[in-house]
Amino acid sequence: MTTKCDQCPLRQLPFFDDITHDQTAFMQRFKTGELQADAGSEILAEGASSAHLFTILSGMGLRYKSLPGGQRQVVGFVLPGDFIGLQSGVMGEMKHSVEATTQMSLCVFNRSELWSLFKHQPERAFDITHLAASEEHLLGQSLSAVGQLDGLAKVAWLLHLFYHRLTALGLSLNRGVPLPYRQQDIADALGLSLVHTNKCLGKLRAKGLLEWSDGRLDVYRHTELAALAQIADVEMPPRPLI
Incomplete structure (x- = not known):
């Protein structure tokens, strides 16, 4: 059953900005359906043009670029509430691929209606600009x-970011959050070898800062983890949801 925009579970979270009734009605018209993606499936392909834009309703994935030598560079992670496909909508084709890490549910929007959104819903158009600027900031x-x-600080930084973002999404339970990625994904995102990444995780575990196993991340000493990652501010301000 397709989720109605006025009943979207993500909109109930304080992490996302409120929108008006008129904006909700427009988004319902903008939405054409939902896509179910299995773990490991490609949602958007680098170099290809997509007729659709997507908002992640549930599940997790990652963004990556394929290099000429066969290597893979993870350029970002995709979490509930993220808006993807804008590169294709603006630049004509995707400059990276998006792959599902878990089973995912995505709201589907018709790319051809993007200009209608900018014309008739300038506040929603600004929200898209806000999301693009936020992605630039995160990059x-x-x-x-x-x-x-x-290496140790890099791994601490990324796991700290995951923990607080997933907590803001209401996914925390007993000091832990789901983290279904592989160590190789973390290594590919941080420019580390798999061996080095594994050693760094072992050190963080030995320090009693966290535990990551069986797709779950538990953080025990937040302040020390933030200090190791050289993070001064963990505030998660509300953000738009398309």
Whole structure:
């Protein structure tokens, strides 16, 4: 059964900005359906053009670029509430791929109606711009972490980010959050070898800061983890939801 926009479970979370009744009605017209994606399936392909835009309703995935030598660079992770496919809508084709890590449910929007949104719903159009700016900010943070932190701090930074973002999405339970990614995904995102990533995780575990196993991340000492990751502010301000 397709989720109605006025009954969207994500809109009940304080992590997302409120929208008006008129905006909700427009989004319901903008939405054409829902897509169910199995774990491991490709949702958007690098170099391809998609007729659709998507908001992640549930599940998790990742964004990655394929390099000429066969390597893979993870450029981001996809979590509930994220809006994907805008590159294709604006630039004509995707510059990276998006793959489902778990079973995913996605709200589907017709790309051809994007201009109608900008014309008739300028506040919603600004929200899309806000999300694009937020992605740029996160990319800057990621580049700073990858370029300036040592391996242990890099892993601490990413796991700290996951914990607080997933907590804001209402997914925490008994100090833990679901984290279904592989160590290889973390390594590919941070520019580390799988062996180095595993050693860093072992050190964080030995320090009593966290435990990541069986698809679940438990954080026991938040302040020390943030200090190790050189993070001063963990505030998660509300953000738009398309």
